[in-house]
Amino acid sequence: MPEKMNLATKFGLFADHWHPRIIGEVNGHQVKLAKLLGPFDWHQHPAEDEFFLVIAGRLRLQFRDGQVVLEPGECIVVPHGVEHRPIADDETHVLLFEPASTLNTGSERTARTREHLERI
Amino acid sequence: MPEKMNLATKFGLFADHWHPRIIGEVNGHQVKLAKLLGPFDWHQHPAEDEFFLVIAGRLRLQFRDGQVVLEPGECIVVPHGVEHRPIADDETHVLLFEPASTLNTGSERTARTREHLERI
Numbered sequence: 001m002p003e004k005m006n007l008a009t010k011f012g013l014f015a016d017h018w019h020p021r022i023i024g025e026v027n028g029h030q031v032k033l034a035k036l037l038g039p040f041d042w043h044q045h046p047a048e049d050e051f052f053l054v055i056a057g058r059l060r061l062q063f064r065d066g067q068v069v070l071e072p073g074e075c076i077v078v079p080h081g082v083e084h085r086p087i088a089d090d091e092t093h094v095l096l097f098e099p100a101s102t103l104n105t106g107s108e109r110t111a112r113t114r115e116h117l118e119r120i
Numbered sequence: 121m122p123e124k125m126n127l128a129t130k131f132g133l134f135a136d137h138w139h140p141r142i143i144g145e146v147n148g149h150q151v152k153l154a155k156l157l158g159p160f161d162w163h164q165h166p167a168e169d170e171f172f173l174v175i176a177g178r179l180r181l182q183f184r185d186g187q188v189v190l191e192p193g194e195c196i197v198v199p200h201g202v203e204h205r206p207i208a209d210d211e212t213h214v215l216l217f218e219p220a221s222t223l224n225t226g227s228e229r230t231a232r233t234r235e236h237l238e239r240i
Contacts, residue, residue, distance in 0.1 A: 001183045001185050001186045001188065002183070002188065002196050002197060002198055002199065002202065003188070003196070004188045004189075004190050004194050004195065004196045005194065005195050005196065006193060006194050007173075007193045007194070007195065008193055023195075024171055024195070024197040025169065025197065026149065026169040026170070026171050026197060026217055026218065026219075027149070027167075027168060027169050027200075027218075027219050029146065029147070029149050029217070031171055031195070031197070031217065047147075048147060049145065049146040049147050050146070051144055051146050051151055051217075053127075053215075055193075061122075063121045063122070065121050066121045068121065068122065068123070068124045069124075070124050073126060073127045073128060073175075074124050074125065074126050074127070075124065075125050075127065075143075075144070075151070076122050076123070076124045076125065077122060077144040077145065077146060077151070078122055079122065080147075082122065095173075097146055097149070097151065097171075097217050098146065098147075099146075099147050
């Protein structure tokens with residue numbers, strides 16, 4: 001029998017920012033949780049669309065042509081190839097749904113790239 | 121610039137039960153919302169894993185070897201091939217991630233099958 005997961009419990013298992021954890025796998029896609037704080041880097045994912053759902057806090061997503069601000073219960077799909085920069089002015093918790101191949105820093109490998117994500 | 125979506129607003133756009141709506145597409149997978157009430161049919165999806173996140177209400181998922189009860193903020197992945205039967209004793213709102221090929225009644229076509237889901 002599959003086991004259920006409580007998002008609050010899962011978020012309690014880690015504290016660091018910009019380091020997504022995998023909580024589930026769906027046919028080659030992954031459900032991830034991440035804690036965000038501060039500005040991230042501009043990036044784009046050459047082949048991967050990304051779904052963000054804000055669970056707590058407030059996520060500013062900058063695009064080259066404007067900004068979207070997401071509150072809890074709000075979500076967005078960022079299509080592949082679209083440059084974006086996530087910024088969390090206060091700690092923000094998000095749920096992500098994206099292909100397993102998705103690198104957190106997109107097409108660039110930087111000091112903030114997380115190559116191997118843990119399953120929690 | 122991609123547009124954000126508010127889950128409460130999207131759930132306000134439809135009232136019928138067991139009739140998922142698509143709110144986003146992520147590389148051949150879909151993000152869907154559904155309102156559930158009462159018992160659904162036993163089914164399994166031969167090739168598609170399914171992620172459920174309860175947004176409001178309470179979802180009972182029966183399996184052949186037991187039952188999982190999900191409250192808001194709780195989620196589960198039902199792997200392909202695993203028979204399950206969703207039951208909502210009161211109206212329940214769920215968010216689903218699954219491959220675009222997923223039929224709501226799984227491997228069987230019944231009177232409750234929804235062949236073509238609307239995008240809202």
